[in-house]
Amino acid sequence: MNLNNLILRETEYVRIKSVLMMTQKDLRADLALLIDRNGQQIAFEGPTYAIDLTSLASLAAANLAATDGLAQLVGEPEFSILYHQGKHRSIHISDVAHKFSLVLVFDESVSLGMVRLRVKRATAYLEEIFRGCLRKIEGNSGAPRESTQAKSPIDFSDDDIEMLFWVMKPKIQK
Amino acid sequence: MTFINYVARELNCKVVYYGPGLGGKTTNLQYIYDITNAENKGKMISLATETERTLFFDFLPIDLGQIRGLRTRFHLYTVPGQVFYDASRKLILRGVDGVVFVADSQEERLDANLESLTNLRHNLKEHGFDLLKIPYVLQLNKRDLPNIMPAEELTRLLQVKGEPVFEAIAVRGEGVLETLKAVARQVLVELRKSA
Numbered sequence: 001m002n003l004n005n006l007i008l009r010e011t012e013y014v015r016i017k018s019v020l021m022m023t024q025k026d027l028r029a030d031l032a033l034l035i036d037r038n039g040q041q042i043a044f045e046g047p048t049y050a051i052d053l054t055s056l057a058s059l060a061a062a063n064l065a066a067t068d069g070l071a072q073l074v075g076e077p078e079f080s081i082l083y084h085q086g087k088h089r090s091i092h093i094s095d096v097a098h099k100f101s102l103v104l105v106f107d108e109s110v111s112l113g114m115v116r117l118r119v120k121r122a123t124a125y126l127e128e129i130f131r132g133c134l135r136k137i138e139g140n141s142g143a144p145r146e147s148t149q150a151k152s153p154i155d156f157s158d159d160d161i162e163m164l165f166w167v168m169k170p171k172i173q174k
Numbered sequence: 175m176t177f178i179n180y181v182a183r184e185l186n187c188k189v190v191y192y193g194p195g196l197g198g199k200t201t202n203l204q205y206i207y208d209i210t211n212a213e214n215k216g217k218m219i220s221l222a223t224e225t226e227r228t229l230f231f232d233f234l235p236i237d238l239g240q241i242r243g244l245r246t247r248f249h250l251y252t253v254p255g256q257v258f259y260d261a262s263r264k265l266i267l268r269g270v271d272g273v274v275f276v277a278d279s280q281e282e283r284l285d286a287n288l289e290s291l292t293n294l295r296h297n298l299k300e301h302g303f304d305l306l307k308i309p310y311v312l313q314l315n316k317r318d319l320p321n322i323m324p325a326e327e328l329t330r331l332l333q334v335k336g337e338p339v340f341e342a343i344a345v346r347g348e349g350v351l352e353t354l355k356a357v358a359r360q361v362l363v364e365l366r367k368s369a
Contacts, residue, residue, distance in 0.1 A: 038269030039249070040177040040186050054216045054235045058249065062230065065265040156242045161362050164238040164246060167214040168206070170351055 008133060013043060015129050020045040023104070023122040027115060030089065031105040034096070034126070035061060042100065051105065060093055060103050083112065094119050096126050184245045187361050188269055189354075192294050193276035194286035195227070195255030198315040201344040202276060203234045203250055206354060209347065210236055228254040231266050238358070248358060255290065264297045272309035272361040273298075274353055276344075277332055279314050279322040287332060295334075309360030310337045313353045318343045 008016075016034060024032035024045040031046040033053065039061030041053055063082060071079045082093040092104045092115050102122060104115060177186040191199040200220065207218045216235035223229050232252040239246065253263040275294065277287045295305045314328050329339050338356045342349025 036177065036269075038177070038188065042179075052217055054249075055219055055233070058233050058235075059219065062265065065268060066230070066262070069261055069265060156362070156366060158363075160241045161359050164241060164358070165351070165355055167211045167237065167239055168209045168351060169211070170209055170347060 008042070012129055012133055016043045016126065017045060019122050019125045019129070023102075023118050026118050027104065027106050027110050029104050029106040029110070031056075031103070032122075033057065033060075033103040033105075035101050035103060037061060037064065037099060037101065046105075056103065060091075060101060064093060064095075064101055081116075085112075092116075092119065094123065096123050097130050099130075100126070102126070178244075183243055184247060185241070185365075186247045186249060187271045187358070187365075188249045188251065189272045189274065189357055189361065190266055190270045191250065191252040191274045191276055192263075192290065193255055193315075194278055194283060194290040195257070197255055197276045197278040197283070197287075197290075198342075198344040199252040199255065199276045200228055200232050202274070202313075202315075202342075202350050202353070203232050203252055205344060205347045205350045206236065206250065207234055209351070213237075214239070227256065228252055229259070230254065230262050241362070246362075248354075248361075250354075257289070260293065260297075263293070264300060267297050267301050267303070270298075270301070270303065270308070271364075272311075272357045273305075274311050274313055274357050275332070276313050276315050276342075277328065279316045279325075279328060280319055281321050281323050284323065284328075284331070287328075291332060291334070306335050309357055309364050310335070311353055311357040311360070312337055312339045313342050313344075313349060314339065315342045315344050315349075317341045317348075318346070 020032040020034060020043055023029070029046055031044060031051060033044040033056065034042040035057045036042060039058040041057045044053060067079050067082055071077065078095065080095045084091045089105060089107055094102050096102050102119060104119065106115065191202055193199055203218065207215060214237040219233040220228065221230035231254070234250045235247060236250065237245065237247050251266050253266045273294065275291065298305050298308065312333055314325055316322065325341055333339060340349045340353045340356065342353060344350055
């Protein structure tokens with residue numbers, strides 16, 4: 001599956017959220033998070049108030065990238081699963097379609113076997129959603145853009161760019 | 175690769191600070207962290223050795239506010255500068271949108287600067303990027319030290335494509351914000367072109 005030009009629309013996003021919700025509820029997990037391989041968050045479910053998701057996504061992606069490097073060093077194409085067992089909480093990171101990763105944070109009441117079972121099911125559902133996205137893109141290629149489509153928000157001016165950075169206050173130099 | 179989340183109306187860009195060891199990449203990020211409003215920055219993560227040399231990367235997410243209703247976030251990374259951490263350095267460049275090269279202005283670090291620049295070019299290529307096409311800024315750091323090379327000469331030796339060059343003293347914050355603004359502007363302009 002070549003997912004380099006993937007466009008996720010709201011319908012797919014909602015379906016992804018429902019897969020994450022089902023997995024999170026089944027495992028009573030603290031968090032079910034889908035990230036891309038560069039560390040960007042796609043969607044999450046779970047009572048995550050105590051977890052910094054931006055940092056988690058970035059570190060999980062780095063961890064996976066390092067693991068990929070390790071796999072290549074020992075002649076394996078990949079290590080598709082990463083599991084970190086803690087005293088109270090554990091993290092399970094698995095590959096989805098070679099482009100995304102599913103990150104689960106759960107407590108000691110859940111067995112690893114159950115996690116693997118639910119991850120397998122969730123991965124199959126997620127991959128099906130991504131295949132559906134690709135079919136839509138291929139189906140639409142060459143077709144005129146929908147007239148109802150809003151103007152791209154990327155159409156910003158140089159002034160818009162200059163307006164950024166107000167959140168930073170340089171210190172006064174002595 | 176810029177990630178645009180239309181559902182959450184967010185724009186996420188990745189900028190990597192590259193350069194030789196002890197050149198001031200982490201110091202750049204620390205200064206940005208210090209001057210950014212608390213509600214606009216995430217936690218700064220430093221994966222460093224006991225002697226505070228970067229082992230894997232530093233990471234700082236900042237939120238620059240809205241642009242045409244899109245929340246604009248920059249994820250800033252540094253790479254480990256030491257030569258033997260090349261495998262880690264390569265990983266950090268995955269999905270990069272813009273690069274800042276932090277050069278050490280001291281005369282004795284010229285070879286290290288040149289070696290790091292060659293390494294950057296090579297590692298970008300491995301990820302399918304071309305240094306000549308990617309948003310890129312050169313920062314000449316440590317301008318307060320006594321044994322530095324003249325800025326013009328260093329620019330002549332290190333500038334690769336007419337990119338913006340900034341003189342900086344990162345420990346005092348001089349030139350840091352200007353550098354970030356310049357690379358962020360290039361990333362956003364590039365994004366607009368490709369949209």
